[in-house]
Amino acid sequence: VLRGLGPERLIWGTDWPPSSRGLTYRQNLEIVRTIAGVGEKELELILGGNAARVFGI
Structure with missing residues (x-):
């Protein structure tokens, strides 16, 4: 996905599979x-x- 879209078009989310295994935010990061x-x-x-750009914050 990174190669196909480029970093300017990706937003990280915490709902990816390793997050559901009880990892902390810091571990996910x-x-x-x-x-x-x-x-x-x-x-x-x-x-x-x-995300800040997309949501105007």
């Missing part, structure tokens, strides 16, 4: 940081910047 394979700027977009 660390998994995303580890497997995303993107730079800090792209990660900031995915983890909040894109």
Whole structure:
């Protein structure tokens, strides 16, 4: 999905499968940081910047 859409079109959510296994928010975030394979700027977009833009906040 990341390669197909690009980081500017993704919004991270906590409803993905590992979240339902009782992981904490911090643990989920660390998994995303580890497997995303993107730079800090792209990660900031995915983890909040894109949502802020979409929702106008």
